[in-house]
Amino acid sequence: MPRRRPSPRKDKWSKKMWFRVFTPPAFGLKEIAYVPANSPKHLLNRTLEVSLFELTGDFNQQHIKLKFQIKHVEGDKAYTQFKGQELTRDYIRSIVRRGTSKVEGFFDVYTKDGALLRVAGLAITLRRAKVSQKKAIRKIMKEIIEKKAQELTFDEFIRESVLGGIAKEIFEKARKIYPLSKAEIEKIKVLKFPEVDLREIVKKLEEKMSKEKVAEKTPISS
Secondary structure (H helix, E strand, O other), X not given: OOOOOOOXXXXXXXXXXXXXXXXXXXXXXXXXXXXXXXXXXXXXXXXXXXXXXXXXXXXXXXXXXXXXXXXXXXXXXXXXXXXXXXXXXXXXXXXXXXXXXXXXXXXXXXXXXXXXXXXXXEEEEOOOOOHHHHHHHHHHHHHHHHHHHHHOXXXXXXXHHHOOHHHHHHHHHHOOOOOEEEXXXXXXXXXXOOOOOXXXXXXXXXXXXXXXXXXXXOOOOO
């Protein structure tokens, strides 16, 4: 009786290598995925999407989607760069009510260290606003987002945006123009990445993993 040929699919998977994917330092160098690839070069520029909830454990942040792009692979570790952030459509629909106004602003800004970002601000008014009021709110968004970008590095700006610091500042200032129910950074897209020292990032991850191993071995005193 002739022998059955091995399954091509099984052979295909057996040849793959597996890599641990980590967030950039701005997000704590956390492991976000364990992915297969034929070789390290096949991982480069691959984009992964996770929610902020998956990184922080805060259920209230599940509507914030983050994109990370693999930029460097060393051994079985893949290092990413922040590529973008976006609020889910379901969340936006839930905060836009009948009788309110949705005010959006889109701004291209450079950070202190030369990254180019396209940032979308979003504000929801408590009642329907006039065109002049929307224009004033949009102007405040522009001023705050541009000022923050000039003052902060790429990592600092992303943290301030994703964790709500910039949105809070917009809310506090814009509500003096017209009552608001929400202010958010709706979307961020990286148009130009800043220069990064990959050796420093690798070093930081090695130090982090070394500390975690020591913590695991250290007995808990009663």
